[in-house]
Amino acid sequence: MASKYDGLARIIIQNVGGKDNIQSITHCVTRLRFSLKDESKxxxxxxxxxxxxxxxxxSGGQYMVVIGNHVPQVFDAVISxxxxxxxSALAGGNEIESTGKQNPFNAFISIITSVFTPFLGVLCACGILKGVLALLTAIGVMSAAGGxxxxxxxxxxxxxxxxxxILGMTAAKKFKLPEMEGLLIGLAMVYPYLTGGDYDISNLFGIPVSMPPSGNYTSSVIPVILAVAFAAWFENKCVxxxxxxxxxxxxxxLITLFVTFVLTIFIIGPVASAIANVLALFFNTLxxxxxxxxxxxxxxxWQILVMFGLHWSxxxxxxxxxxxxxxxIILVAMLGTTFAxxxxxxxxxxxxxxxxxxxxxxxxxxxxLAGVTEPAIYGLTLPKKAPFFRTCVIAGVAGAVLCTMGVKAYQxxxxxxxxxxxxxxxxxxDTRGMIISIVVTLACVVAGFLSELIFYKDDAPAKKEVKVEGSAQAETLVAPIKGEIKQLSDIAxxxxxxxxxxxxxxxxxxxxKVYAPADGTITAFFATGHAIGxxxxxxxxxxIHVGMDTVKLEGKGFEPKVKQGDQVKKGDLLLEFDIDYITSEGYSVDTPVIITNTPKYDDVIPTDAASAAVGDTLITLL
Structure with a gap:
């Protein structure tokens, strides 16, 4: 399934000014670091x-969204x-380790989204034109037989x-196949010989051919995407x-197109069409x-699916x-969402x-009103949560009414x-369906308006206290670094x-030098070496975060001695860093030692000493 951070990622993207306002993005151990074209947006x-x-x-030309220990997962969601x-401008050119391969469903959604996005505006424009023509012929302004x-x-x-x-070309870009080859695969699937008429398309090499239920592949989606995916694999790995x-x-x-087209006619096309028909049958039966x-x-x-990008399925x-x-009927059932x-x-x-x-x-x-609800969702209703889910309820009622009254989309x-x-x-x-849809969507606007006029509260609720599952034992942490003690409030x-x-x-x-303050496991060690979890x-x-903003040094001046996943004992050397080099580059070496699961403890008591040697008591956890 989709990442649980996808919704948060969309809120972040919308409220940093949108993807077009992002010049680059990276992350350190606790925060997303954006370089924005215009921070005022x-x-x-x-x-x-x-x-x-x-x-x-x-600070320093960067717009930093502080997340916490799970920032790598949020970063992956924002990128996705x-x-x-x-x-993605990862510090020092180091790649962040993948959190794992996508499951098939996530991969499918990612592919569909990437393939449709480049021409979605054009597709909508053509749909509007067809709709207006349908309306003009229905009311007698224009003849369907006219020039x-x-x-x-x-x-x-x-x-x-x-x-x-079209999909062949956009899919080719996604799968790293030459775009002209993807275009040609799609063109062959809608060539006049294959769309009906007096041409014999009952067999290929004497083997019977099964065409989709519609009789041809015009307006189809999944077959050409799968065909291009195969072609890209076949060409890059074999040919x-x-x-x-x-x-x-x-x-x-020549080899790629010939083999792909033959397999598409015999296997890929029929199988993909069958899958699409089963899914369509499910919704039609429901x-x-x-x-x-x-x-x-x-x-x-629907809007929840939009939030995770799953509506593309x-x-x-x-x-x-x-x-x-x-x-x-799917396009009917979701109609009320944008108006709510x-x-x-x-x-x-x-x-x-x-x-x-x-x-x-x-x-x-x-x-x-134009059907683009991202500014509403990610800028207003979703961050407040309650307004978002109230609109989901309104849209659900509208969908039930529209389907019950037999409204259907015809294009x-x-x-x-x-x-x-x-x-x-x-x-x-027949314009009955359009009239019903207008009435229902106007009702959605009114219901959404009244619900917020009644229930919306301006004062955002205070952040909930972080509740951490599991238990923690009292323990004493020793100083990992030799130096002068500072209060956190004195950190820049x-x-x-x-x-x-x-x-x-x-x-x-x-x-x-940084040493282990207790026995444990290295759960995070950022590629630049400046921060250890x-x-x-x-x-x-x-x-343990060595210095302020030292992620910008891109690893220079830091020499890790352990890696993520290592088991360490109290006093083991974890990191060496060059104080003179870091300060000469204009960065502070003040090093916070933070207990990120503070709510687990009754109290976190730092030492009151003015300085500490490695191994001295630093923090007592009760």
Whole structure:
């Protein structure tokens, strides 16, 4: 399933000004470090009030979102949901270890998202054009047999009819196959010989061929994506290794395209079509058994799926429904979601006294009407949680009503108010579905507005006290570094000096060596060597952070002696660092020693000594 941090990641991306405002992103042991084009676009107050974020610090040209020990998982989620791989500027050029291979479902969602995103705007534009034509013919303004209709319909329908070539090209970019090869695979699948007529497509090499239920691959989604995925693997792993350099220019694409196309006709296409048909059958059967349940489930969960990027798993099913049966219910069941969000934004806009929130609301309201709810979700409703889930309930009710009343989509259209023409039945010129959808979505706006006018509270709830599962034993930690003792409040970094990361103490080192303060396991050792995470055998979770902002040194001046996962004993040497070099580069060497699971203890008592030698008592945990 999707990472549990995907929702937090989307809130972070939205409130640092969006992905286009991000120049680069990296992380250290406790925080995400952004380089932003314009820091004034960041909604710092919203981020600070979001559960899962400790605080936000702006310093030295970096915009830092303090997360805590699980920052690597949040970083991975931010990169994944924002598709920010090209903007990941990892310190020192060191790659962060993968948290593990994606499971098949996560991989599928990632692929679908990457393949659709590059032309989603064009797809919506073509859908709007088709919807408007359907509406004009339904009310008698335009004739479906006229020249104007035929020309404009050709433009609107082209993106859907030739979906395989478009997807072939975007999928090729995703799978690192030459884009022209991906395009050609898609074009071959919709070549006129294969779309009907008097051409014999009953067999290939004398072997019977099974075409999809629709009769051809026009408007299909999954078959071409799987075909391109296979082609990329086959070419990169097999073909390039066996074709001589003298004929690679034409030999590689010749073999790749021939083998891929044959396998697509015999295996990939029929199997992919069957899978899509089974999924479509599930939703259609659910709707037949209980339209109320179908609409309520899809309507309630749609925005939650959007939050995790999982709604992309339903988009191919909707497209498959439209191409095979000419109608769809998934696009109907989710219709109320954007309007419920839009109404909620209007309610918050009028109710709030917070100037920052009030300034965000107008743009979120306008974009919500157009069906783009990310500013509303990640800027206003989701950080407050309750407004978000109230809109989910409203959308669930709307979905149940729409499905119960038999509304269906007959074509892909735009989002928000631009979706209405999709519910016009062009074969009968019936506008009943569109009229019902307009009434229901207006009701969603009103319900969302009234719910926030009644329930929204401006005062953000105080951050909940961190509850840490498990138990910890009392123990005494010894000084890991020789030097002068300092209080955390005297440290220049707000994340440490405020106590937000936990209680502890700091040392101004007189010797560039770090030793283990207790027996335990190295649970984190950042690639630049400036920070160590250690969990003691008795349960204390400790961060030893050498210097302030020393991550920017990219590992220079640090020499790790252990690695993540090592078992250590009290007094073992963990790290050597060059005090003179670090200070000559303009960085403080003040080193906080933080107990990050402070809430486990009745008290955390630092020493009151002015200085400490390695092995002296430093912190007592009760």
């Amino acid at each position: 960041a909604n710092t107050d919203i981020l600070k009030e979001t559960d899962g974020i400790v605080t936000v610090i702006q 949901v924002g598709h920010l791989e090209s903007k 104007t209709y035929n020309f404009l319909y050709s433009l609107g329908d082209a993106a859907f009819y030739f979906l395989p070539p 390039k290794k066996i074709v001589p350099d003298t004929i690679k220019l034409f030999g590689v694409p 709707n037949a058994l209980s339209p109320i349940l179908m609409g309520a489930v899809v309507g309630f969960f 339903l988009v191919p099913i909707a497209l498959s429904n439209l191409s095979t049966s000419g109608e769809d 969000q839009t109404g909620a934004v209007l309610g918050i806009w009028l109710k709030t006294k917070d100037k920052k929130i009030k300034s965000l609301a107008p743009a979120a309201f306008v974009s919500g 892909m259209a735009g989002m928000g108010v631009f979706a209405y023409p999709a519910y016009v039945n062009t074969s009968t010129n 970094d707000a994340a440490f000096s405020s106590g937000a990361m936990g209680k502890g103490i700091a040392i101004a080192p007189s010797e560039g 250690l969990t003691t055998d008795k349960g204390a979770e400790i961060i």
